[in-house]
Amino acid sequence: xxxxxxxxxxxxxxxxxxxxxxxxxxxxxxxxxxxxxxxxxxxxxxxxxxxxxxxxxxxxxxxxxxxxxxxxxxxxxxxxxxxxxxxxxxxxxxxxxxxxxxxxxxxxxxxxxxxxxxxxxxxxxxxxxxxxxxxxxxxxxxxxxxx
Numbered sequence: 001x002x003x004x005x006x007x008x009x010x011x012x013x014x015x016x017x018x019x020x021x022x023x024x025x026x027x028x029x030x031x032x033x034x035x036x037x038x039x040x041x042x043x044x045x046x047x048x049x050x051x052x053x054x055x056x057x058x059x060x061x062x063x064x065x066x067x068x069x070x071x072x073x074x075x076x077x078x079x080x081x082x083x084x085x086x087x088x089x090x091x092x093x094x095x096x097x098x099x100x101x102x103x104x105x106x107x108x109x110x111x112x113x114x115x116x117x118x119x120x121x122x123x124x125x126x127x128x129x130x131x132x133x134x135x136x137x138x139x140x141x142x143x144x145x146x147x
Contacts, residue, residue, distance in 0.1 A: 003038030006031040007112055014105050022100035026090040029099050032112035033087035037061060037080065039116045043123040047132045049139070058084055065119075067138025070131050072118040079115060083108065 010028040014020050040061050051060050058080070065077025086108060090099040098104055122131045139147070 003035045003042065004116060005035075006038075007035035007109070007116065010035075010105075010109050011113075014102060014109060020102050020105070022097075025100050025102060025105040028105040029090040029108045030087050032105075032109045033083050036076075036083070036112040036115040036119075040065060040076070040080070040119055043119055044135075047123065047135070049135070064135050064139065067135045068122070068131055069134035070122050070127065073122045073131060073135075076115045076118050079111060083111060083115075 010031045013024050014028050037058065041057065044061060044064055049064060051057055062077045062080040062084075065073050065080065068074050068077070086099060086104075089096040093099075122128070
């Protein structure tokens with residue numbers, strides 16, 4: 001399965017003609033986050049980055065993106081921290097009404113789409129080598145070369 005299928009599903013759900021209530025909004029935010037996160041994880045893995053089994057992969061993916069010299073990729077890394085917090089509210093905090101509004105769901109679904117577009121452009125575009133190299137440089141500075 002391609003992670004972007006999550007995004008397509010929630011876009012259809014919140015922009016369709018059916019009722020969009022609390023459940024749909026919470027699911028949209030959660031699945032939109034996972035679409036963007038899994039695209040980022042796949043791109044990093046395809047670029048040769050590995051993650052240790054005990055790593056918090058959500059934090060590690062964001063950290064790798066923050067090491068990038070590309071401003072767009074770095075911005076996605078920063079967005080992932082707040083996006084993950086909102087996704088946690090959607091998944092675990094049933095007393096948090098902010099994730100039950102259509103406007104909130106639309107904002108985060110659009111954010112996921114923007115993140116994916118930015119990452120795919122950086123990892124598949126003409127500056128791909130520079131993108132990967134700058135992330136590698138940041139990782140090597142923290143973990144040592146080859147880790």
